[in-house]
Structure formats: structure tokens, C-alpha cells
Amino acid sequence: MQTDDVAAGGRRERKKRETRQALAAAALRLAVEKGPDNVTVEEISEAADVSVRTFFNYFPHKEHAILGRDPEDLERALTRLRETPAEYSPLTTMRLLITRTLAEFEDEQGDRARQVGLIFESPALLSQFVLLGAEDERALSAELAERMGAPPGAIAPALIVSTVIAAIRVSAEKLKQAGPELAGRTLSSLVDEGFLMLAHGLDPDYDPHALSRIDQEGQS
Known part of the structure; x- marks a missing residue:
């Protein structure tokens, strides 16, 4: 029985x-x-x-x-995140996590590519896509924070997840508007370029004290 x-x-x-x-x-x-x-x-x-x-x-x-929203997709992503070997850094873990997603987006005849095309046709569809992305981002950030052993309220896990999502979005937009300079490039190659920039620092010359100095100069 x-x-x-x-x-x-x-x-x-x-x-x-x-x-x-x-x-x-x-x-x-x-x-x-x-x-x-x-x-x-x-x-x-x-x-x-x-x-x-x-x-x-x-x-x-x-x-x-x-959009083909399936709650199991997020659960599978969270499971893959948990099962990624502990020795991998947070950014490396996220790159491994999005490998399958990038492959789906690069399949021009696949559902993902068609969905992306439709998103820009419909404000309602775009709105739901953004909302769903925010929900997924929160869940992934919480899971990454636990993996990193980050304290409550830590910025790093959420910032890593949000910048990874931004890297995919910006890369997709650049590829969509591609001129001759991007001939032969793939979404994955552009995302990998973005990941290297994130890993090495977008602006090594950033001066955190500049604002206070400018304020002091304005008051003198």
C-alpha cells in the first residue's frame, strides 16, 4: 500500500x-x-x-x-548554491550558479530568449519581471550570507548578488545594442568581463575621503 x-x-x-x-x-x-x-x-x-x-x-x-515562473527554479538555484564546494569564493560561487541561466539566454531559439524579447514590449511584463527578480535576489542574498557566515545586516552578500544580476543585465543590453566592436562576442564572455571588473575593483582610485575634504573646503 x-x-x-x-x-x-x-x-x-x-x-x-x-x-x-x-x-x-x-x-x-x-x-x-x-x-x-x-x-x-x-x-x-x-x-x-x-x-x-x-x-x-x-x-x-x-x-x-x-515568464514561465516556476517556484522550483529558485529552490534548485538555492540548492546548487548550498552544494557548491566551500573553498569557492562568493563571486566564484555566483558565476558557477548562473552558468545554466546564461546558456539558456544564449539559445536564440529557446524560451528564455523569447521571454526577454517580450519583456521590452510590455510594461506589465517588465514590472513583474523586476518584482520576481527582487524576490529571487533577496532569497539568494540570504542563502549567500549564510554560506559566507556573514553577520545579520551584512552588506556584502546582498551587494554581490545584486551586482551579479546587474552584470548580466548590462551585458545583455550591450549585446542587444551591439555595434561592430562587439562582433563575435557572446553574453557569457561579456558577463565574464564584468566579473573580472568586479573581482579586481571597478575603481581602485576611489577616494572615500574626497567628500569630506570638499565639504571642508566649501566651509573655509
């Missing part, structure tokens, strides 16, 4: 994954065809052959479906 229960549970989980994937695939296909702002939950549900009620069991609104 116990074996049957486990098997039934496995089938239910598989069915849930299949339904979520079907809804996300339908949402993305319809968004590409009609534009993300012109797609309705009813159309997505019909295309996936489920009820509207079932749709809302998986996604709170159509933007999450178009």
Missing part, C-alpha cells in the same frame, strides 16, 4: 509539472503571436486544455505564465 501511495504521489507531481509546463508554453506562444498585452488567461487556459480555475492554481496572473 505504501508503495502504491508513493507511486500515486509521483504521478500527481508529474501531472502538475506537465500542466504547469503546458500553461507556460501556451502563454509564451500566444504572447509571441499576439503580443503579451493582448493575451488573456482564458485563451491561455483553452490552448493548454485546462480550466481557468486550474490556471490560477499554478499562476497568479498571465505575466507569471508568460
Whole structure:
């Protein structure tokens, strides 16, 4: 009986994954065809052959479906972060963590690339993308802080995670606007360049005392 229960549970989980994937695939296909702002939950549900009620069991609104939001993605990322060998530095750990994500973005025929294209078409989609990114950033920062043994309120873990995300975003934007100077470059190569800059310091000549000196000069 116990074996049957486990098997039934496995089938239910598989069915849930299949339904979520079907809804996300339908949402993305319809968004590409009609534009993300012109797609309705009813159309997505019909295309996936489920009820509207079932749709809302998986996604709170159509933007999450178009973005293919799956809570398990974040959990898998957090697990990979925890399982990265302890000898790797925080920045090295983050670079290893985003390897799969970069590969997905570089696949021009893949879902990630199409989702990125749609984000810039729809303010609503962009807004949800930013909100979801902020949620993921907080979770990753907390996990990295624990890994680093950082004290409560430490800036370093959150700053590392946010600058890594910024490095990906800036690299993607530069590649999208690429001129001849970036011919042959890939997203990964630009991100790696950004990581080296972060590792070596963006501005070694930064003077933390400059502001106070300027204030003193203004008062004299």
C-alpha cells in the first residue's frame, strides 16, 4: 500500500509539472503571436486544455505564465548554491550558479530568449519581471550570507548578488545594442568581463575621503 501511495504521489507531481509546463508554453506562444498585452488567461487556459480555475492554481496572473515562473527554479538555484564546494569564493560561487541561466539566454531559439524579447514590449511584463527578480535576489542574498557566515545586516552578500544580476543585465543590453566592436562576442564572455571588473575593483582610485575634504573646503 505504501508503495502504491508513493507511486500515486509521483504521478500527481508529474501531472502538475506537465500542466504547469503546458500553461507556460501556451502563454509564451500566444504572447509571441499576439503580443503579451493582448493575451488573456482564458485563451491561455483553452490552448493548454485546462480550466481557468486550474490556471490560477499554478499562476497568479498571465505575466507569471508568460515568464514561465516556476517556484522550483529558485529552490534548485538555492540548492546548487548550498552544494557548491566551500573553498569557492562568493563571486566564484555566483558565476558557477548562473552558468545554466546564461546558456539558456544564449539559445536564440529557446524560451528564455523569447521571454526577454517580450519583456521590452510590455510594461506589465517588465514590472513583474523586476518584482520576481527582487524576490529571487533577496532569497539568494540570504542563502549567500549564510554560506559566507556573514553577520545579520551584512552588506556584502546582498551587494554581490545584486551586482551579479546587474552584470548580466548590462551585458545583455550591450549585446542587444551591439555595434561592430562587439562582433563575435557572446553574453557569457561579456558577463565574464564584468566579473573580472568586479573581482579586481571597478575603481581602485576611489577616494572615500574626497567628500569630506570638499565639504571642508566649501566651509573655509
